[in-house]
Amino acid sequence: MVNIPQALKRLVIGRAMRSEELGETLLPKRLALPIFASDPLSSVAYATQEILLVLTIGGTAFLYLTPWIGLAVVVLMAVVVMSYRQVVYAYPSGGGSYEVVSSNLGANAGLVVAASLLVDYVMTVAVSVASGVDNIISAFNGLADYRVLMAVIFIALLAAVNLRGVRESGNAFAAPTYLFIAGIVLMVVTGFVKMAFGHSPVASSAQYPITPEDHKNTLTGFALLMLALRAFASGCTALTGVEAISNGVPAFRKPKSRNAAQTMSVMGITAVVMFSGITILALTSKIHITADGCQLVGFPDCSTAPQQTVIAQLAAAIFGGDHSLLFYYIQAVTALVLILAANTAFNGFPLLASILAQHRYLPRQLHTRGDRLAYSNGILALALVNVALMVAYKADVTSLIHLYILGVFTSFTLSQIGMVRHWNALLRVEEDPRVRGAAKRSRVINSFGAVTTGLVLVIVLATKFTQGAWLAVVAAIFLFVNMKAIRRHYDAVSDELEVEDPSGERARPARVHGVVLVSKLHKATLRALGYAEALRPDTLEAVTVSVDRGEATQLERTWSEYEIDVPLKVLDSPFREITRPVVAYVRALRKDAPRDAVAVFIPEYVVGHWWEQPLHNQSALWLKSRLLFMPGVMVISVPWQLASSKLAGGPSRRAPGSVRRGEPVGRQQPRPPAVR
Template sequence: MSRVSVGTKRLLLGRPFRSDTSGDSPLRKRIALPVFASDALSSVAYAPEEIFLILSLAGMSALVFTPWVGLAVAGVMVVVIACYRQNVRAYPSGDGDYEVATVNLGPNAGLGVGAALLIDYVLTVAVSISAAAANIGSAIPFVYSNEVVFAVIAIVLLTAINLRGIRESRAMFAIPVYAFMAAMTALVVWGLFQVDVLDRDLRAESADFELVTPDGVAVAGLALAFVVAKSFASGCAALTGVEAIHNGVPAFRSPRARNAATTLVMLGVVSISFLLGLIVLANKLGVQIAEDPAAQLIGAPEDYHQKTMIAQLADPVFAGLPVAFYVIMTITTLILVLAANTAFNGFPVLASVLARDKYLPRQLATRGDRLAFSNGIVLLAIAAIVLVVAFDAQVTVLIQLYIVGVFVAFTLSQLGMVRHWTRRLETEEAPAVRRRVQRARAVNAVGFVLTSGVLVIVMSTKFFAGAYIAVLAMLAVFGVMKLIKRHYESVARELEDSSWEVVLPSRTHCVVLVSKLHLPTLRALAYARATRPDTIEALTVNIETAETRVLVREWERRRISVPLKVVESPYREINRPVVDYVKRLRDQSPRDVVIVYIPEYVVGHWWEQLLHNQSALRLKTRLLYERGVMVTSVPWQLSSSDGRAEQARDEPIIGRWGAPEDR
């Protein structure tokens, strides 16, 4: 790598870290909550809005179901948190649902969880950043007009930050999360206080519009039930991120499992309070969110820009303090960006675990200069940008794909925990312990039934709306990981074949490739002779007869002792004549080893690589497929490379070894 490249890398990523500096200090609960809960907390910025939006498909009368849908989502969250309190105690290693499913249900189930979570992490970035763009766009019209650009830039910045490795105290992450909690508390409490205690007539900007169905036809019966179920499925996006605390158990202070379980309860209380509080306040202020505002909101201006629910609530609640509106929208945007950042922590770690188990390329298990899993970070960023651009940064569309993966993981994890407790009961004899295990199994059994039921609702209501894309992606990732695992196992069996006997070659035959007689050729000749082979010869391909004659004459004039062989190439190819010649050597003496020396230039600039070495690279690649043939590259550092000064000291030696008869 050139000095310019190294300098640029250091400027962007910083200096490398030693491997022994990778440890993080254990976290207290008050710090662990914001560090691991930003994803789950941020979902209240869009989950209530999605409930209102889906119910709008059935008209204004359907909004009466919003509190009940919110309560149903809250009920599911209570059960899931109770289940994950069991998970963190039984499996505190940090491998999360992947470990639970693999240990109790087998590798295929674990792989299914891994595939689901990988897709879920990608969607977490896409949804969170798109929601951040929508929220800041509600305050800044310029961003609203360029949401995709804003989202892509935000992902690129997050990628750069994570590639540098976030070494600062994790307490820094607590500030924006607690600021968001304070902002949401102020919004809900002050809004309800004004409406219920001060009896003020607060109205959202959309409250005076008439909400109709997209086609103007009333929705009732089974169609209404379907819309309500779909709104419940969208609202369950509020559960995303709950599993992050299970994955982060090793980061807690001792007793780790108990502290993680307590943090889960804290997360549940805060998330449910915000979810229900925002829904109640939105109903009191008459907030209306439409999938197609132009068609569904009668009375709205032609240039009406539908703002997010948070924006529609903050504007009237803090009408007397306009700066508070911008503060809340900024904090909401920041918490959504932090939620995306949790995926930049979770995806590379999960990918490294899967790579460790040989389900993904091993490069994903390697840490970069800054001790971050750089390859996983870049892969996540590329996938998220593709989704954001493909779906135009529309949160509603991305939500259709989002929660499939997380509920697949929830369901398999709870089934695995039921199996875990059942196995414990088979060996446990103490009555008190058995009762405790039976209670734990009952909790996880309820969790399995509930999460699988939600998964069925999600699939039945969202499959053709976009969930099928997530399903196909998970199946594709699952299949690719199975193939990678099979490949690694096949290679391992091949390399560990105990029946293979090491037989030394009878003789060593060296072939030095020559294009012209210059210093790189002389160095290759010197190095080949230094290995003391049984036979050695130089080989050139006759492409241009005149040039070949000049080379032969110069070779003879300098009386180089290594014989020069000329092979014909009537079709002006280089690779085929050389490969055919080497094959003939092997056919004549199958037990001999042939070593081919190829002079190569070492360049200092990327563009120089395009001008040199192309023939050598192609020939080397072709020769690597020949059995009994070794390929040795002999480097020659050009003046643009860093090694030129050291090479200058070797040139006299090259001259003496390459043409001893000239002395």
């Protein structure tokens, strides 16, 4: 019969791949760009909008600050890209900021970066998908009521594609990313050409004056500075995801570092060109967009109707209205690439989690590759957390954006400080003049990067903390504390299992006392008795619990009639309990002979359907859960395969080497019990 869950799994993620096929998943630069750089490339779709949303708090009075804020973002982007180019050459094994900081600033600083990046990867998915949904709603307003549902579906699709493996996700996401770049460049070039010929585009929102919030159009001095800094902090969302390439260097084809550095340069140049063009055109076309639609004087249904995004208004103004073919093209590729931008996190989060798991800071399951050689557990964990975020925040970009970028600038700053220490350490031992010269140049770049990103981190904290960024700080602290606790646990277990006296640790118990648990005398019981006898314990007895005296008497009678030479002991249970009398009896055996081992054999049914499992083995499950905590007690499950397990593809259809739950490895046929 067809195994339906396995068939569905293969349909979604494809055939399982052998470990030797890992080399076939390495990425050329043309696929690495959309996989690792889709986030910073797509963030230009909302970075300008976030700047305008802050500045229009004061009406139109402070829009003159937009080009200066945009220029500051561009300079920062260039600095960060140049800084991370040094990282991919100096630390080509992956890990990016985490490895740099751990190696140069210590384990605790590395964990701060790791926790910050994990939070930021989660927010990358949330903000990218929510922003993509916003662009869909800008084209089709009727879908506004299905915002959360669409976001959850997109997250599920992204997870499914990534479960198929890195290379396949690259093939799936390459075309939309390149189509988005082509569309934005076409829109920017067309807009500049129109401006050159005296036909500057005019946005549909230009007709609506903006009412400032609480007379904030008169801000001066420190208040104006804080407004500008807040707008700059919001515009810095354009830099999110830049570090993902440094985390994913091992996924590139050889030469890995050079290919990663070149991909990072292409990403930086492309993002700067698109962001600059959108920002200039947004100003010249007089786009008005506010956090509260009712600030737009005359905007119809301001309390309910969604405003069009900056990209949507530009496309409509440049390409002749919001019903033109190119308008729908821009909206389609923008929405698609924003949603696919979450793929940067779907690659970065599992990779970083895998490294942390390898270093024993996260559960080891996160270091395991799945059927398609992707880190499946990390992908699924990221998807589940983001589904919860979408439901909690109703997929609202404005609410989610405040939780964003804090983590990434923490990692930017600490990694640049770490790189400065890296170059200082190299210069102390290096004597080659050429190498020293290159190291000094790199140190200057990283020093400047540390100063600038550190300032931005302070600005982000100061301007976004009370607006929701404190939640990101709390989440990062929670992760940091838990990773330390996980490491302490793994270290304690490792120390506890450390072999100090091999001969002493291998010392055999004085005797092995076998106990076969019996409820009724049937085939499963006889198999357990036979298996126990085959292992030849020093003593062997069968034990049953007398819940019903009549049934216990009948069992003793049948036992005697079959002339089974294993003694049967009946434990009284006046309160009709099964677990407690057995545990007490086994504990008494251990107390009487502390140097002996007790082997408890439990017959178990192997069922073929999930709904059958609750109908069987519940007493065995409770017994095992108690007995496993007792030192010197071995619990051995002896399976009996029911007919349904064979119909569901039991032993004969199982993959070689696989073992069903509750079944001993090897599944040797036991010697039949002695029955006279």
